[in-house]
Amino acid sequence: xxxxxxxKRLEKIxxxxxxxxLSLEKSLEKFEEGVKLADTxxxxxxxxxxxxxxxxxxKDGKIKIKPFEEEx
Numbered sequence: 663x664x665x666x667x668x669x670k671r672l673e674k675i676x677x678x679x680x681x682x683x684l685s686l687e688k689s690l691e692k693f694e695e696g697v698k699l700a701d702t703x704x705x706x707x708x709x710x711x712x713x714x715x716x717x718x719x720x721k722d723g724k725i726k727i728k729p730f731e732e733e734x
Contacts, residue, residue, distance in 0.1 A: 663702075665703055665706045665707070665710075668699050668702060668703045668706070669703065671699055672696055672699050672700060672703070675692050675693075675695060675696040675699070676696070678692055679692055679693065679696075711730065712730070713730075714730035715727050715728065715729060715730060716728055716729075716730055716731075
């Protein structure tokens, strides 16, 4: 699944859990699915973040590309 699909599924799970129409067992199943989706989405974001490049101009107007560095 794509990141967007994971996010939509997570939103649906949250709505289902808030509806209070699920049994405790079904709620636990949905919660576990949500945790797995959240973990997968986080890994996708981390992978994407590593691919980001920062583009900036030097003083003489040339474009400079450098790898993204996370702020500490």
